[in-house]
Amino acid sequence: MTSPSTPSSPLSRSAVVTGAGSPRGIGRATAHALAAGGYDIAVIDIDESAAEDTAREVAGTHGVRTLGVAADVTDPEAVDTAVAAVEAELTPIGALVNNAGITSPTRFLDVSAEEWDRIFDVNVRGSFLVTRRIAPGMAERGFGRIVHLSSVSAERGGGVFGGVAYSAAKAALLGFSRALARELGPSGVTVNSVAPGLIDTDITAGRLDPERKAAMVADIPMGRTGTVTDVADVIAFLARPESEYLTGVTYDINGGSHIH
Template identity: 55%
Template sequence: MSSQRTAVITGASSENGIGIATARRFARDGWAVAVLDLAGDRAEVVAKSITSEHGVPAFGHAVDVADETAVDAARDAVTAEVTAGRLPEIGAVVNIAGITSPVDFLDTTLDLWRRVMDVNATGTYLVTKAFLPRMVDSGWGRIVNMSSVSAQRGGGVFGKVPYSAAKAAILGFTKALARELGPTGVTVNAVTPGAVDTDIRVGSTAEQEAQIAGSIPVGRTATTEEVAAAITFLCSADSSYLTGVTLDVNGGSHLH
């Protein structure tokens, strides 16, 4: 792609996360990347490392995806980079930023419920709405939203009720927006990973991890690179006839 478009990726600074693996995969495929994360300093470091390693333009900026003012500021910062010619036009938005909730339902609080919904579901809404107009105007774009097998199975991995509910909301959001944007040239799809080797499961025990891996037909959890490959495929020209799709990346742990 030779840096002809920029991929905007949220939640992309954690060293063991799907976001940073996705940013690196985009760069490897020739995209420029905008790394957005709550840890703004870390996002800038990741962006610099991507440029150094892959020779593509990269930009890092802080964002709290649950805060509309912060999202709009991040959009304006990325847009300024595009206007100045330091980044190519925005071609993809990948909503990865999220938090989990491994708390039994009766132990949840309204504050926890709201925070999980705000970061996972409302964050996906705010970031998509902020960056979508430029892609619609250009007549080409890709939106990929991070859901989870927990949305399909009703938990059963690590996150519980608030997490599963928020990730299920993302699936409905994806399908409805895909239908609405059909004629615009912008596709909207979701990925639903199962268990992945990331820090989001910090706090799980070795026994829990072994049980999870043992329940997966392929006998192991996914790598972040495997999820990143699915995401970048959905942003490629090869996926042009896919919209409203839920792409399972779960090693067979949930079969329809």
């Protein structure tokens, strides 16, 4: 655990961000944004050293308590162990951002059953397992902010970066969020989703040829790709205590490339 000399956050709550080890990813930017809002931060990533690196960086920048732990979010025992470590070391969990995910550009006629399952395991099963482990404590304490990372691909039917399996998995998260919002609302827990469009991250870097990227940017009214901060700031807004009347909502973060 990284524990600076400054006092614990005024919120006296922690935020768990999964898949936040990537240096240029949405998860790490979200950890910074939540820490800036006063949350202590727990980073859960399959790469332990990356999780610890994010935790150190966030603690050094914002002066909050942090913890980086390793876990495969598709493994219920690993999830339980990781969350138990967070509960033992940090303030009560008040926010959860299910950011861990993988993508695949494979066309449907070429996708194997194994790849389809792998995409759903990380994106959907992982979000389910982490949420199932954390949500009961939120409901018991009467406060919680859960945010799922979906995608514009789920709303427009692909055509951005991921293939059919990715679009289907991210669409499943929208249904999960909306139904869970109805269940947990009476307990003081909100559940929302964000649906980013083309965002400049480690996942997209180098995987789009310049011509295709230029064509995609030309179709964005704001004239640029999104940044991880564009997404993280919306997540931090949804995680505020003051955002208690927003639940079951999907926030589109795409620069106007998909308007509906």
